[in-house]
Amino acid sequence: MSPAGEIAGGCLCGTVRFTITLPTLFCGHCHCTMCRRNHGAAYVTWFAVPRAQLAVDAGRDHLTRYESSAHGSRSFCARCGSSLFCVSARHPDVVDIPLANMEAPIDRIPESHIYFDDRASWTIVGDALPRLGGATGLEPIE
Ligand SMILES: [Zn+2]
Ligand SMILES: [Zn+2]
Numbered sequence: 001m002s003p004a005g006e007i008a009g010g011c012l013c014g015t016v017r018f019t020i021t022l023p024t025l026f027c028g029h030c031h032c033t034m035c036r037r038n039h040g041a042a043y044v045t046w047f048a049v050p051r052a053q054l055a056v057d058a059g060r061d062h063l064t065r066y067e068s069s070a071h072g073s074r075s076f077c078a079r080c081g082s083s084l085f086c087v088s089a090r091h092p093d094v095v096d097i098p099l100a101n102m103e104a105p106i107d108r109i110p111e112s113h114i115y116f117d118d119r120a121s122w123t124i125v126g127d128a129l130p131r132l133g134g135a136t137g138l139e140p141i142e
Helices: 033-039
Strands: 006-010 017-021 025-029 045-049 055-059 064-066 072-077 083-087 094-098
Touching: 033 045
Parallel strands: none
Antiparallel strands: 006 017, 017 055, 025 045, 045 094, 064 072, 072 083, 083 094
């Protein structure tokens, strides 16, 4: 059993294992084209923690980094391909982690749709969460 406030996560094959420490900073669904292609999904549910609250416990040598834009990089497991950590030079002290890779609920549920105007034409969303977009992906659009 993990100490209070710690939640374990990992990749599909189990090679990369990590622990996050609560509290988190954010949780939301990202509809940007990069997330869609990187994960092969309609959208990706991310949460964020300060970097100091993420510990990689195993498989660090299998973590492979892909520079997905001029300011961001995405890390994945070289064995199974699971997408794991996304970091941006715009907020270097924060790391984004897919909620789906955690083994237990975190301290919040998704609170918005970001980059919603970049969503796939076949994505239909029926919830009442705020829909954000624009240049930053975080501006109210509806
Ligand atoms: Zn893996
Ligand atoms: Zn995205």
